[in-house]
Amino acid sequence: EKMNKFKVFELARGFRGRSKNCWVLSRNRVEKALQHQYSDRRVKKRVMRATWIQQINAATRQAGLPYSRFMGALAQTDIRLDRRTLAELAMSEPYSFRAVVDVVKENEHHLVEDFVREKDLSVTVTKPEPHLLV
Structure with a gap:
């Protein structure tokens, strides 16, 4: 032009x-x-997204949960917050963000239990046959 x-x-x-x-x-x-x-x-847009991820990661690690596990469990819950909102919440309302993290932690615990139950991953210990011990 x-x-x-x-x-x-x-x-x-x-x-x-x-x-x-x-x-x-x-x-x-x-x-x-x-x-x-x-x-x-x-x-x-890329820089802002990376900044939000860093802020969320810092806040979730203070709560004892890494970013990847937090976001994975968050996707399984009914909580629909995007990264921008989560980062803003973590910076301006840490107690509210901690409540979200606690809900996600509790839900993650139940998800692991459900996964183990579905896959029947219970560990069974069997004694070796005596003739194989030679």
Whole structure:
């Protein structure tokens, strides 16, 4: 898309040196800045998600539960909170977040029991046959 000079100079405000008022330089700088702007809007989303995960991980580890186990058990419960909300809750309302973690811990315990019961993973110890001990 071709922009006129006025639009380019308007977008080039704040650039250093001749890039803000020289047509040849500002045209290229503005085009590159718009490319960075486009990609950085996507990078921002990745960075924010990583930040939320770090905050949730720190808060859940204080409660004695790693992030991966917390999120796995949370998915099995009826609690529908996204990472952004969980991170905000962990930072601003630690007692409320701890209550969520406790509910998830309790539910995780029941999930493990149900899994063992379904798979019949009870351990049975048998004595070896006497003729095999030779």
